[in-house]
Amino acid sequence: MADLSAYRDQQFRGTRDELEKKLETSSTLYVGNLSFYTTEEQIYELFSRAGDLKRIIMGLDKMKKTPCGFCFVEYYTREDAWNAVWYINGTRLDDRIIRTDWDAGFVEGRQYGRGRSGGQVRDEYRSDYDPGRGGYGKKANTQQQGAGVISSPPVAYSKR
Numbered sequence: 001m002a003d004l005s006a007y008r009d010q011q012f013r014g015t016r017d018e019l020e021k022k023l024e025t026s027s028t029l030y031v032g033n034l035s036f037y038t039t040e041e042q043i044y045e046l047f048s049r050a051g052d053l054k055r056i057i058m059g060l061d062k063m064k065k066t067p068c069g070f071c072f073v074e075y076y077t078r079e080d081a082w083n084a085v086w087y088i089n090g091t092r093l094d095d096r097i098i099r100t101d102w103d104a105g106f107v108e109g110r111q112y113g114r115g116r117s118g119g120q121v122r123d124e125y126r127s128d129y130d131p132g133r134g135g136y137g138k139k140a141n142t143q144q145q146g147a148g149v150i151s152s153p154p155v156a157y158s159k160r
Helices: 016-025 040-047 078-088 121-125 138-146
Strands: 028-032 053-060 067-075 099-103
Touching: 028 078, 040 053, 040 067, 040 078, 067 078, 078 099
Parallel strands: none
Antiparallel strands: 028 067, 028 099, 053 067
């Protein structure tokens, strides 16, 4: 299964074999490392080149309901999803190298970040400044505020 998908939904309800079977037949992709400023239209423009899209589900911060750097892309056929994995994975979108990975299928509620502050867990622990992902990570922001350092807000931008 490691070859099929590096991404793991830790909240998948079922056995490892059930997950593997779903991944082998799925036409849904997890797309990660998106900028917080990437729009659904940009994702549609890029991923529709691989085939007919069924829908896009943007990942949202569960507290603020704003984009938080991931999405799910559903295709009508597995072949089109394969094209996206093959040709789009590792490409640059909004100045970020995105990654696509197989997903067992979207279930309502999975569009929300699972970090303590509402976003993605990876952004909780990031210590570098990343303007495409909202500036400093949550942990770095907390440390800086405790030390009396105030950072300037990130500059919003979008490339088309």
